[in-house]
Amino acid sequence: MTPKTSRREPGTDGRRSGLAGSLTPRRIAALLLVALALVFIFENTDDTEIRLLVPVVTMPLWVALLGMGVIGALIGALLVARRRR
Structure with missing residues (x-):
């Protein structure tokens, strides 16, 4: 009698597929x-004065908040990429 070998169907490697596989707790939290950050940014639409070293710039607060969020995300991405090396 020959031993039975388990044959897996294509794409059934034990991982979830489709939407269920892409929604991990970390991604949901992100x-x-x-x-929440976007709601906070777009609720703050008043103009504000921001000092950039010497010049004073007047702009909507949401632009400044969004800009700082993008800069923070870029720094975080650079740190993660550096850690993986």
Whole structure:
């Protein structure tokens, strides 16, 4: 009698597929934080004065908050990429 070998169907390697596989707890938390940040940014639409070393710039507060969020995300991405090396 020959031993039975288990044959897997293509694409059934034990991982979840489709939407269930892409929604991990870490990704859900990241999406919630991004949504909260965007709500905070777009609720603050008043003009504000920002000092950039010497010049004073007047701009909507949401532009300044969004700019700082993008800069923070870029720094975080650079740190993660550096850690993986």
